[in-house]
Amino acid sequence: MAxxxxxxxxxxxxxxxxxxxxRLVYLxxxxxxxxxxxxxxxxxxxxxxxxxxxxxxxxxxxEEATAAFEAGRARTARFIGAAxxxxxxxxxxxxxxxxxxxxxxxxxxxxxxxxxVLTEMEHHANIVPWQMLAAERGIEIRWxxxxxxxxxxxxxxxxxxxxxxxxxxxxxxNVLGTTNDVPALAAAARRAGAAVLVDACQSxxxxxxxxxxxxxxxxxxxxxxxxxxxxxxxxxxxxxxxxAMPPFLxxxxxxxxxxxxxxTTNDVPWKFEAGTPAIAEAVGLGAAVEWLDGVGMAEIAAHExxxxxxxxxxxxxxxxxxxxxxxxxxxxxxxxxISFLFRDIHAHDISQVxxxxxxxxxxxxxxxxxxxxxxxxxxxxxASLAMFNDTDDVDALVAALAKAQAFFAL
Amino acid sequence: MPGLxxxxxxxxxxxxxxxxxxxxxxxxxxxxxxxxxxxxxxEVVLYLEVGPDGTVTDVRTAGQxxxxxxxxxxxxxxxxxGRSVDEARRLIxxxxxxxxxxxxxxxxxxxxxxxxxxxEGVRLGDLEALQGVVKFPVRIKCATLAxxxxxxxxxxxxxx
Ligand SMILES: Cc1ncc(COP(=O)(O)O)c(C=O)c1O
Numbered sequence: 204m205a206x207x208x209x210x211x212x213x214x215x216x217x218x219x220x221x222x223x224x225x226r227l228v229y230l231x232x233x234x235x236x237x238x239x240x241x242x243x244x245x246x247x248x249x250x251x252x253x254x255x256x257x258x259x260x261x262x263x264x265x266e267e268a269t270a271a272f273e274a275g276r277a278r279t280a281r282f283i284g285a286a287x288x289x290x291x292x293x294x295x296x297x298x299x300x301x302x303x304x305x306x307x308x309x310x311x312x313x314x315x316x317x318x319x320v321l322t323e324m325e326h327h328a329n330i331v332p333w334q335m336l337a338a339e340r341g342i343e344i345r346w347x348x349x350x351x352x353x354x355x356x357x358x359x360x361x362x363x364x365x366x367x368x369x370x371x372x373x374x375x376x377n378v379l380g381t382t383n384d385v386p387a388l389a390a391a392a393r394r395a396g397a398a399v400l401v402d403a404c405q406s407x408x409x410x411x412x413x414x415x416x417x418x419x420x421x422x423x424x425x426x427x428x429x430x431x432x433x434x435x436x437x438x439x440x441x442x443x444x445x446x447a448m449p450p451f452l453x454x455x456x457x458x459x460x461x462x463x464x465x466x467t468t469n470d471v472p473w474k475f476e477a478g479t480p481a482i483a484e485a486v487g488l489g490a491a492v493e494w495l496d497g498v499g500m501a502e503i504a505a506h507e508x509x510x511x512x513x514x515x516x517x518x519x520x521x522x523x524x525x526x527x528x529x530x531x532x533x534x535x536x537x538x539x540x541i542s543f544l545f546r547d548i549h550a551h552d553i554s555q556v557x558x559x560x561x562x563x564x565x566x567x568x569x570x571x572x573x574x575x576x577x578x579x580x581x582x583x584x585x586a587s588l589a590m591f592n593d594t595d596d597v598d599a600l601v602a603a604l605a606k607a608q609a610f611f612a613l
Numbered sequence: 614m615p616g617l618x619x620x621x622x623x624x625x626x627x628x629x630x631x632x633x634x635x636x637x638x639x640x641x642x643x644x645x646x647x648x649x650x651x652x653x654x655x656e657v658v659l660y661l662e663v664g665p666d667g668t669v670t671d672v673r674t675a676g677q678x679x680x681x682x683x684x685x686x687x688x689x690x691x692x693x694x695g696r697s698v699d700e701a702r703r704l705i706x707x708x709x710x711x712x713x714x715x716x717x718x719x720x721x722x723x724x725x726x727x728x729x730x731x732x733e734g735v736r737l738g739d740l741e742a743l744q745g746v747v748k749f750p751v752r753i754k755c756a757t758l759a760x761x762x763x764x765x766x767x768x769x770x771x772x773x
Binding site for chain 2: 548549550551552555556559566567568575581582610611612
């Protein structure tokens, strides 16, 4: 069933505002998603009616707050296909989730000469934590290259994985849009005896997620990319793996007992959640995934695929060789992030001109500088589509680009 | 609301489309410096030739980036060529003062004493076209990159 985009759009209060007197054309959902009223209301209601600290109170309000917080966890766990809510650790975002793995699992399992395999299309969040371990412990990083059609080149995958301890890769590139075959990559890692971390930060917002079917050890994501609030994200981990890991930050909540002589740790997931957590945000994230499931992730994926196909066609028809798209040329096997170089106009100039028409696109390296170097470009412009975008938004992008072309007249 | 024409004045677009003093100089004897704006990937490379009398006898520029960074580089190179190092340094101070004037001051309000002092007696000429950049705060770094790089280059060339 096709989505009723107008009805969806109406649920996002921010989309009703104008910029420079024009209808807002928000094409930057890959950076952060806008929030539906259901999420705003859930968080507002929590603060108005339920707010108390969690896990340490006996009074009614504290019990309700704890229940709301843990319900947010359970709902989010169900959304990503986790078998057990206790396999979901709340973090601030995907970046913290990956750093948590590097600092705890990495500390216990990676030493000098141990190999971590990444891909050339990773976000800095899935690069720098490993480079920090390389600097501190002398681990080796290997890179799976991309090919001419902006997909992973798997020719030498088995060689790259040979002897590796971890394969950490993105399910969907935030620059190219490319989706990777997670089960196949995870299976290759298993054959080599490597653990698997999936950066699902982009993919969770655009297609159904079933971590149980991925055969991964860890999956990282951010709430704010999936119509939830900022300040909360998740690390899903296989229970026995999480249990074997040392704790992350130390403090309240993560302990079972503390004496002058030392401490013992709490059960998972709380072992990794030191300090007062983002409670209202957990409630908001629960509301966000409830809302996404209400719309239907399969329907969202189908709508975005159709719109991506339309956008790729419209850009090529209008600008031909004047535009270079860095990513798969059709909607097949890709998400809705469309990165491009337009004429010889710098991405910042394009973004500036588009802003006049209230068209919001991102310009820059998209926190993927190694990929930018592989592509041989300093920066790209990126338009990314979400469930509330329609062909009018794409047409507005094309018209604004034509204006930029006329303006710079190169 | 500041419009695009505030930012992209015709003279700026002209320097962007047809940058002056593009190229390289053998270094040494010339001084080569690089400036980089990690946020947007703007890159400026300057080649400076300073004569024994302290005159900037030649300047060449390379690099890549947005129209503002590249136009500012081009305009800067035209402005300092043939000037003394001292004059070039005064121009740097004046240009940076121009970039630090708050938007509200552009319409005739008071600039700070330090800003006035830096601007006093300095003829900015075409460079004043870059003043509109102030209304677009994220782009100020694009405009100042060439000038910060020049400051570094002059220090290196004069052993300061
Ligand atoms: C693929 C990918 N991984 C990781 C991140 C980091 O997300 P966050 O900044 O929310 O931690 C992003 C965000 O841009 C992303 O797109």
